[in-house]
Amino acid sequence: MTARVTVSVHTRTGVMEYGFGEPVTCEVGRSAECRIRIPDGHPGVSRRHCRLDVDPPRLRVRDLGSSYGTHVNGGRLGPLVEQPLADGDEIRIGDVRLLITVTGPPEATTAAGPEEPDRRPPVSIPGYELLRELGRGSQGVVHLARHLASGELVALKQMLAPQPVDDNARFAFRRELVGIRALRHPNIVAYRADGDEMNAFYFATEYCPGGSLEDWAARYAGALPVDQALAVVRQVLSGLSYAHQAELPSPRQSDGTVTSARGLVHRDVKPANILLAGTAADGHPLVKLADFGLAKAFERAGLSGHTRTGALGGTIPFTARAQLLGYKYAGPEVDVWATAACLYWMLTGATPRDFPPDRDPIAIALREPVVPVRDRVPSVPRRLAEAIDTALVDTPDVRVRTAAALARSLEEAT
Template identity: 50%
Template sequence: MPARTLVFRAPAALSAGRAEDCGLRVAADDRRVSRRHCVFDIDPPAVRVRDLGSRNGTYVNGVRLAPCASRPHELADGDEVRLGGAVVGVFSTGTGARTAQDRPRPAGAARIGDHTLVRELGRGTQAVVHLARHEPSGELRALKVLRPEAVLRPELVHGFLREIRTTRTLRHPRLVAFHEAGAVGTWFFLAGEYCDGGSLAQWMAGREGPLTPETAVAVTLQVLDGLEYLHDRRTADATGPQAAVPDRLVHRDLKPQNILLTGSRTAPSVKIADFGLAKAFERAGLSGHTLTGALGGSVPFMPRSQIVNYKYAGPAVDVWSATACLYWMLTGTTPRDFPDGADPVGVVLREPVVPVLRRTSAVPRRLATLLDGVLADEDPGSRTMPSARELGQALREVL
């Protein structure tokens, strides 16, 4: 595909994909690219990109974007966006243009406290995660750093500190281990276990096709083991009127990007990460605190009940999301279809889940029936969602 240079001096939207009407059309025979793969939102000098639910993903500097994310990803001067075999270089000039130096790391330094930054692992709207070396011990850690602009918003700082308080209390082999947290000047950080296998999303992106039922279920059973611990915790450490209520937690943002892997590539060990939206579900009516952006999780892996009543979301939403991840591992797509240009939240509120066997015939019928039953959330009040433990038992029985 020959190189092209596109110059924008006024706001524009540039769709990219194989469809004939895409402003940035890639080679028609590149099957790794969807017909409408992603869209660039250009408002010079700002440039943003949003994945449109593509099968093989949109990558920024080697990191896969969340499909159908609620917010577009902000690009900086020099960033590279890859879709299939096509690479789009972003060059933005003028007052207000973001550069690589705008990324969250102390100006002129590659160190935060005792941690030396090695490379960036991923970024979100509120924080950036770095691979870092803890100098006193020499071990590698995942260092989550609150973005500089987020420090100016008290609600985001509060949410980050709440994540630290939550994460430091968790001790389970299926949850990413907490090491330490603190602040250096205006840099708030959380240091956790580094998982060298990357995320489930990255692992799947490097494969050709879905996982076998045996492998996908093995991964899911580990996820459910971690959720069972999370949902059953009873450490009442709150103060005031909440003190008598257990702090059993619900994750609320379980998705392939938050399921990390270590060990063997053929039979990896699973760790659940990112408790930024976790909350004590039994205290929902006692606390007036609701994190801004509570719907900031990945909508394609979110049940309808979480959108309708997100403040009171309980363990059932995590069980649904874990099942949606299993569905995705088996079929290569999310339980619901998200057409180009459709409002993702509207899709979840209106559209039913597509039965597993309409996606693929490679899934055993008993397993497909179990998944369809858990994911059928059109009227959650008319049925009982299995617990993480119960779903794990059911998966063992059907496979």
């Protein structure tokens, strides 16, 4: 039986039911943009009151800084605090009740907290010599490695499953990698190999010796020259334009046939995933997009052990509102917005929105406006600033929706 979460919304005028059979993030409130919209006439309900992160059979509720609070089973959540929910729980917002029903096979889970780097030691991968660690995150570790047969240096990312992996999960991961393997573009990190040993899945790509854009920008004490920043963004947009339209093989069907699909969305464009691979023909750094869909593939195969990152995805300061509200349906436009956010960051040393450490970053991304780029750095050329500010409009939708459109806008502005 497939797990399902049902939210029954009880108001003075009736009952509305919302059913969820797959991961989704939705806001609850009086705003027309909320997926669970409470009708007008309920003054104790804020426009964006709380958020539900649903990953059946699991779900959590987070207060979004509402004036009158979010109450779970009679107890009030702190502002911007989240709490796991279970079958039979009741949420009260003003005079509205939300009753939770969970059906399907039970699953033992732990509350999802902040994702910490994986501290488990790497697994030895036959055919590779691990030389040194390049980076570590919640899903695994990246090493500089040497392919013993060819002598080539590669970036070897190991993603460690938290529990024994069965054949179905292995097959699901390999199926998810079909499209990623097929990407071939000078501004996308090239695939070399993948495989698995025990519970460790590995993914080898070309090695980019210049490190990340994050590292490179640090040398400029917070802001890059305009020509350098634009050179980086043009290359990122070239890679995205290709990936968003590329004809890719789909997973093999049950009858053995292979069809084709078009386009792959990155969903995690950020400075740490833009790597420097050398010098381009124009003298600017040659940059390549890394980690194209890999984390998503790992989670969709059920290997990560995470309950909510697949629903949210991305790194919040570089994530458009549309991606937070509907990760599954996020299209190329969220990559375009993230690229504009990277350009903003390169020119100003700040992210488009301010994220004070004492406030919830998701609530900020959903509620707060983008700070105009010239409010940060008045010396940014006016036409360029206007193009960036337009590209960072994400309410109610992302305004600039294709990589080609953003590239044209930047070209016209400079």
